[in-house]
Structure formats: structure tokens, C-alpha cells
Amino acid sequence: MLRGNGAPSRTRSRAGSVEEIKARRRQQEWALRKARREKQLVSKRLLRELQEDAEEMEIREPSVTQEEVSQLYQRIQRGSEGRLAALRSLCQLLHLKEVQKMFVGLENSMHVLIGLFTSNLASVQLEAALCLLHLSHADDPSISLMCLPATPYLLTYLSGQSVKFTEQCLVILGNVAAENEAVRNQLLLQGVVQALENCLQSPHGAVVEAAAYSLFQLLQAKEAGEKIVPAVLQTSLTPRLIHLLDPESEVGMPAAVEAAWCLHYIMSSGVSSDKVLISQGLVHQAGILLIALGRAIDSGTVADGVELLIYPVVRCLGNLMASREAPLHRSQLDTHGVLQALSSITSKFLHSQPSLSRECLWLLNNLTAGDERFCSAFLSLGLVAALFELIPFSDGINTLVLMLLGNIAEMGSEHCEKLQQQKEIFSALCTVLRTSEVEAVRLTLEVLNLILSHCEQACEEFVNQSGIPALEAIQYHSNKEIRVRANFLMDRYFTDKKMY
Structure with a gap:
């Protein structure tokens, strides 16, 4: 319902329910958040209660003429007793793009509005601020700049x-x-x-x-x-x-979301801020927050929209762990807690927000790369088996999983022994060998080479899991590097030993 008096009351019917419009708004919000990390769009906002008014306005879509907007403006200018009501009506109508253009096109309209914004009357000042807010939110940059x-x-x-x-x-x-x-x-x-x-x-x-x-x-x-x-x-x-x-x-969480995005962009700015942010406790605090969010997911008490907080926190921590400062500060993290949290988050959002799962796997890669402590913890927590369920997923998820397995295998014989004891590992790797993704196949061959070179009994297990036919098939792969790697594995581990 429009607030105040004097607003046009004619409406046009519009297809679509409130639920459909709210769903579209949620999709737009996710797109804007996505734009934040990809630097593709400008994301502007209204207050939450005004967003609800805008949704209602979309449904009603009132028909407003230039004459009616001019009449409201004249009432605002006159300073009569109806000024506040006219301001309220104008504010409600400024949800509409055509009304925004009509109003700013009126002579001295922005000068008058900004004058009311500096009024001694709090009620007038508040309504004028709401009008400015709608204009600042305009899709047309020339309109929002009139608030300057x-x-x-x-x-x-x-x-x-x-x-x-x-x-x-x-x-x-x-x-x-x-x-x-x-x-x-x-x-x-x-x-x-x-x-x-x-x-x-x-x-x-x-x-x-x-x-x-x-x-x-x-x-x-x-x-x-x-x-x-x-x-x-x-x-x-x-x-x-x-x-x-x-x-x-x-x-509350909304403030934490905005703070996390700010930190993400500070780190992405090209300014050497890693050392400063680490010294101020970002690694420790981000780790604590991830653990708390992981526990909430495990207990089923996670709040709606929590993924909007997880994404920038994971990205911040991932960037820090990829920096030259990382090896000196990983000890600030609760190793087991962070690994369990990232595993829970990855599983929770795998189908609904796969990009978030991909970010978690990227952070896991940065944590385990060259770090025996994190690799050992990953194995001891029994988190490897969950990785095999991610192998069928594309869009970078499977390659990150394979890189993570490679990080663990690079730690040597003890870690490779524990990997090959996972019953599903060779069947999962053979599944990848049969795909058309060149990078995934290449990484699989690297992981196989590491395991087979460090663990002699793995050769026999690989044969028992029907690995040889998969390896033979890619000896004729269209990619030369894949063919060379496949031939190398066959010659080194199987042909001489007559194992098949």
C-alpha cells in the first residue's frame, strides 16, 4: 500500500505472484554477490523494508503521469501542511524508473530535495533521505549522480x-x-x-x-x-x-558478510596487505569462524544465506595460504577443525552452490600443498573417502580433488600407503581416465605415478581394480602428453613385471 495521500491510485495488472518476485530478487542478490568476486557488475542496494515495498510496487505497477509527479513536486515546493504527505507519496513512487526520470527532469527538483534533506524537521529530513536513497539506487548512472x-x-x-x-x-x-x-x-x-x-x-x-x-x-x-x-x-x-x-x-551475520567482502577486496587490490592482515589476526579469526559455521552445518542449525559469508571468508583464507607469508602462520589454524569444517561445507553446498564447494577445495589445496601436518590430518580424519564422491563432478571440482590427492601423495611412502588402502581410490581414478577432460586425466596419471612409485603393493591392487584396460585405452589418446604419460606408467610399473 502507498504511504500518505496524494499518490496516484491507478494500477495495471501484472503477471506473477509475490513469491515469484521474491524468488527473482533472491536470484538477483546472488548475481550481485557473484559480481562482487568477479568484478563484472555494480551492486547497489535499498534498505530491506524498502525492498519489500519495491516488490509490491512491481506487482501493482501503478500508472503515473508527468502531470501527477509535477503536482506532487509543487506541493513539496510550497511548504504547505501537505508537504510531508507529498514527500511520502513521491518516495513511494520513486521505486519506478519512469518516475525517477520524471522527477529529476523537473526544474530545480534535486536542489529542492537536498534542501529538504537539510531541514530542521526530522520527519521531513527522513523522507527526503528516503527519496535520495531511491534516486541513488537508480539503474541510470546519470540519475544516481545527481545525488552528488x-x-x-x-x-x-x-x-x-x-x-x-x-x-x-x-x-x-x-x-x-x-x-x-x-x-x-x-x-x-x-x-x-x-x-x-x-x-x-x-x-x-x-x-x-x-x-x-x-x-x-x-x-x-x-x-x-x-x-x-x-x-x-x-x-x-x-x-x-x-x-x-x-x-x-x-x-550479526549481515555485518560480518559485508566485512568479509571488504577484506577480500583489500587483499585483491594489488597492495601488499597480507603481512598486515595476518599480524592483525585474520588467519586466526577466519579459522574460528569457519569452524563455527562447519559445526552449525553439521548440527543442522545453519542460518539462511550463510553461503554469502562463507564465500569471502574462504577466499580470504585461501589467498593468505597462497601467499609467501603462509608457512609461518598456518599454525594459527586449528588443523582438524578447519579441515572438518571445509569438508562439511563442500558436501553441504555441492549441488546448490557448486562454486562454493569449488572455493573450499581450492583452500584445501592451498592448506595441504607441501604441508605434511595438514596432509596427515586429512588422512587421519577419514576425509579422503568423501573426495571420491566428488570425482564425477566437472567445472573444476574434479581437478581440484585430484590436485588435493596429489598433494597428499607427494608427502611420500607413508601417505601413499594410506591412500592405496582406500578401497575406492583406484576405481575412482579409472573413472576419470575414461573421461574426455584432458586436465583431469593428466592429474590422474600424476596421482597414479606418485602412489605406484611409493607403494609397491599398489600395482597389484590397481590391476585387481581393472586399471590396466583404462590405462591401455588412453595410450591412444588424442593428446600427446596423455599418451606419453600413459606409456610411461605401463612401461615402468606393469610391462616389465608381467602383471597382467
């Missing part, structure tokens, strides 16, 4: 007492920063980093989440490595972001 004159006021009001108003100002800042380098440069000169630093200390989860969202919009910019990340690292922002990864944090 409001940025000094937005930053000033961040120190106010109203939680809701502060949250609105932060989201507007994040939206207008998303699309234009000139806006970001102006915000930097106006002290946006220091303002966000203060907001992240708030005890209110909504304010912290919105502040981290605004910071994220700055950090994903193409010039972030040059201008923004260095400024951020000179403040107390990163220790605060790391603290927000606490599973017991009072400000």
Missing part, C-alpha cells in the same frame, strides 16, 4: 543520533560511490574513510552493516589499490573488519 551535491551533508549526518537515518545516509553514500571515480575522489577529500571508521565502531548492527557496505563500494573501485586501500590500511578499519568475523558478534 548531498555528499557533504551525508557525511556530516553520520555522527547523528538516529540509527535509521545514519543507516540511510551510509547506503546512499555507498550507492553514489559505486559508479563514478569523480564521486569517490570527492568523498576521499571529504574524509569518507575516517567517517566510515567511526561508523564501524557503532553498537548497532544496521549501522555497521551499512558502513561496511559503503566501504566495500569504495574498495571494489578500479583505483582502489592506488588511492583507497592505502588510506584504509592507515586506520583502524582492518582490525575492526576482522573483529566482525567473530561468530558470536552482537552486530
